Amino acid sequence: MTMVDWARAQFALTAIYHWLFVPLTLGLAVVMGIMETFYYKSGKDFWKQTAQYWQRLFGINFAMGVATGLILEFEFGTNWSNYSYIVGDIFGAPLAIEGIVAFFMESTFVAVMFFGWKKVSKGFHLASTWLTGLGATISAWWILVANAWMQHPVGQAFNPDTMRNEMTSFLDVALSPVAVDKFIHTVLSAWVLGAVFVVGVSSWYLLKQRHIEFANKSLKVGAIFGLVSSMLIMLSGDHSAYTVAQTQPMKLAAMEGLYKGGHNQSLTIISGINPFNQPDYEEQDEPPFKIGVPYALSFLATHDFHGYVPGIRDLLDGYTKPDGTRVLSLEEKIARGQRAITTLQAYRQAKKEGASSEVLTELSGKIQADMPYFGYGYVKDRSQVVPYIPVCFYAFRVMVGGGCLFILLFVLVLFFLYKKDIMQARWLLWGALCCIPVAYIVSEAGWLVAEFGRQPWTIQDMLPTWVGVSQLGSQTVMITFLLFLVLFTTLLAVEINIMCKAIKKGPQL
Amino acid sequence: MMKWLRNTWHLYYDGFRNMTLGRTLWAIIFVKLFVIFVVLKLFFFRGYIKEHAHKGEEAEFIASKILDN
Ligand code: HEM
Numbered sequence: 001m002t003m004v005d006w007a008r009a010q011f012a013l014t015a016i017y018h019w020l021f022v023p024l025t026l027g028l029a030v031v032m033g034i035m036e037t038f039y040y041k042s043g044k045d046f047w048k049q050t051a052q053y054w055q056r057l058f059g060i061n062f063a064m065g066v067a068t069g070l071i072l073e074f075e076f077g078t079n080w081s082n083y084s085y086i087v088g089d090i091f092g093a094p095l096a097i098e099g100i101v102a103f104f105m106e107s108t109f110v111a112v113m114f115f116g117w118k119k120v121s122k123g124f125h126l127a128s129t130w131l132t133g134l135g136a137t138i139s140a141w142w143i144l145v146a147n148a149w150m151q152h153p154v155g156q157a158f159n160p161d162t163m164r165n166e167m168t169s170f171l172d173v174a175l176s177p178v179a180v181d182k183f184i185h186t187v188l189s190a191w192v193l194g195a196v197f198v199v200g201v202s203s204w205y206l207l208k209q210r211h212i213e214f215a216n217k218s219l220k221v222g223a224i225f226g227l228v229s230s231m232l233i234m235l236s237g238d239h240s241a242y243t244v245a246q247t248q249p250m251k252l253a254a255m256e257g258l259y260k261g262g263h264n265q266s267l268t269i270i271s272g273i274n275p276f277n278q279p280d281y282e283e284q285d286e287p288p289f290k291i292g293v294p295y296a297l298s299f300l301a302t303h304d305f306h307g308y309v310p311g312i313r314d315l316l317d318g319y320t321k322p323d324g325t326r327v328l329s330l331e332e333k334i335a336r337g338q339r340a341i342t343t344l345q346a347y348r349q350a351k352k353e354g355a356s357s358e359v360l361t362e363l364s365g366k367i368q369a370d371m372p373y374f375g376y377g378y379v380k381d382r383s384q385v386v387p388y389i390p391v392c393f394y395a396f397r398v399m400v401g402g403g404c405l406f407i408l409l410f411v412l413v414l415f416f417l418y419k420k421d422i423m424q425a426r427w428l429l430w431g432a433l434c435c436i437p438v439a440y441i442v443s444e445a446g447w448l449v450a451e452f453g454r455q456p457w458t459i460q461d462m463l464p465t466w467v468g469v470s471q472l473g474s475q476t477v478m479i480t481f482l483l484f485l486v487l488f489t490t491l492l493a494v495e496i497n498i499m500c501k502a503i504k505k506g507p508q509l
Numbered sequence: 510m511m512k513w514l515r516n517t518w519h520l521y522y523d524g525f526r527n528m529t530l531g532r533t534l535w536a537i538i539f540v541k542l543f544v545i546f547v548v549l550k551l552f553f554f555r556g557y558i559k560e561h562a563h564k565g566e567e568a569e570f571i572a573s574k575i576l577d578n
Contacts, residue, residue: 056530063534070545074554081557085571114531115524119516163568345576467575470557480553487544494537502530 004466006477007079010484012451014071016444017488021065021495023443026140026187027194028058029133033126034221040126048117050214053507054198055113055129060502062110062136064495069143071484079477083458083468089166090156090173091146098142105135140190141183148179150459151450152247158371160347160364165459178247181240182450188233189443192406195226196432196439199413201503203432206423214507220417227410233403238300244453245301245309248460250385251453253312254392256297257287261311261319266292267300270397275390278383281312316382328373330382333461337377340370375462384464387455395448402442409435 001009032054039047073095076084112120112128120128149156155172156165167173199222205215245252252258257273258265259281271287273279279287295305302309308322318329328336347363379385409432416422422429454460458468528535562570 059531060534063538066538067541067545071549074545074549077556077558078554079557082571082574085558085567111521111524115520115527119520119523161568163571341576344572348572348576471574472557480549483549483553491537491541498530498533 001474001478003472003474003477004469006474006481007075007469007472008465010079010477010481011072011075013481014068014075014484014488015447015451017484017492018065018068018072019444019447020440020492021061021068022140023190023193023440024061024197025058025065025136026133026190027192027197028054028061029136029194030191031194031198031221031225032058033130033133034225035218036126036129040122046213046217049507050218051129052117053214054218056502057201057499059110059114060495060498064491064498068488068491079470079472080458080468081470083463086163086463086468087150087165087459089162089164090149090153093167093170094142094145094174098139101142102135102139105131105138109135137187140187144182144186145174145176145179147450148176148182149173150457151182151454152176152178153459153462157368158374160344160367161351165462177243181236181243185233185236185240185446188229188236189446191229192226192233192403193439193443195222195229195410196406196435198222199226199409200433200436203413203429204503205506207426207429207433209423211506212423216417216422219413219422223410223413223417226406227414230403230407230410234407237400237403241300242303248453249310250312250315251387251392251449252301253310253315254387254389254453255396255449257290257389257393258297258309258311259287259313260285261309261314263298263306263308264295265297265301265307265309266294267296268292268393271393273390273393275394277390278386279389281386281389282382312386316385330376330379330385333373333376334379336370336373337375337379339377340367340374341377343367343370372461375457375459375464375467378464378467384456387453391448391452395445395452398445399442399449402438402445405438406435406442 032051035047035051035054038044039051109128109132112125113132116125116128153165154176155167155169157168158164159166173179198218202215202218202222205211206219241252244255253261256268257271257279258268259279268287269291270289271291272289273287297309298307299305301307310319310327315327316330318327318332320326343363343366347360347367350359350363376385412425412428413422413432416425416428456464456466458465525531558567558570
């Protein structure tokens, strides 16, 4: 494995582990807020203790997850120093805001939530509980803004003097369509996971015939919250796919295994893509044994059943959009990228030699014109710009399949709660419990789609991974990879252990 | 103002004193922060550019890395 592979593997490992902690925090934040609101309205101690129970689990998860994201920032600075330097100006603002907001909101409101039950008024306590969740959600916003910018770099211009992408519009960066979609979809995914967790844990109490009233009420809240979130995530996922089609069509083509595009495209339900090998997208017209929903991909990507969706080969060869605009072929993009690199070299040389400002302005204008293709200047062959299809394709199906499964779960739980006796449906209770790990897998699959689909770019079209990395020995990165593997696995084992103990202990009703 | 400060102090002071599970969680947080900031930051993740480029010449350093090969 090369240095780039190790650096990517390390980033993936730490991001995946980090994401094991985050969604439950965001999801439980809403659940505990709902429970405490019931307490505020009804004044019944039952709801207070129910809220306190979910807050305790929230606290455990929060404590375990806090600061795990910092490691990603360390990796930027060490393994991905070229990338990190180039984006420094853009990322600085969102990440600094994130740090400050998170610190102040979390250190004040979390403290009131845990320590303030007897010290502050009911209303103030309730507000603190909701604000704890809001603070965590706002933190997520800024991180996702940074991620979205890498997928769709907007609101910036490259400065050839500083060699940095500099922010030209904070609002364009903070409210780019990719950032908005990502935020909504990610937060909803966390809510779904939180709901599955609440439903699963409550089902366990019913299976054990313990804390029946608590478990029943929590099941109701969890299943209703989960059902609403799951329906909304379908809508937001649909919109995310539309945005991906506009901004990262290669990602969509990889998710769909769409080698040759066209009008009236069907959405693949399943096909026989080999999970362990990049398929031959250059020769095959479509994956073997493809079963699809007619016209659905065209609709998803263009909001028109007959819309044109480019496939991988179209994207490599160049094509004309229905509105007449031509999308460059890979060769043309490479030529533009190489021109951007040589013009940048010329600019820097001219600057050193004290060239006139007219010369520099002219060169700078040329750089800006070719900058959107800068990264292609480093591409040597077609296969380098095609993401690894099996991961994108199957992870997308795991995510969407999981979303459908959770809707079924929440509907069944509500049906048995309201129309039948859920205590008798032990298969359902077991199923709900088993869905907890499934929710984590589904949620991680979402990130696999988003991040594998972005390859080979650290910044879409502008900086490929092999240019973004530092010149370190692969040995060094391998050592820290193994270190992280041990550290995070230990942390996860400790979390599961403490969490299970707290669940076994149950609410103090 | 003084009353507010006193109340805030008591909120944190009593809160920390009466923690049960919280003690374990804080211990974990401190160990984690120690590992992150002392072990990882100082020994493994010191920042590539800081270590390799002269102060003020970072742009030149990056240009040499990404333009000259
Ligand atoms: C019909 C259902 C769904 C559709 C159509 C859908 C679609 C998508 C798409 C297109 C992306 C990539 C977005 C990008 O790269 O910018 C994505 C990412 C993601 N999905 Fe889904 N999704 C669905 C359900 C779910 C469910 C049920 C979960 C988890 C409970 C989930 C979790 C995620 C996560 C965590 C990401 C990464 C963050 C992001 O890029 O937004 N998705 N989804």
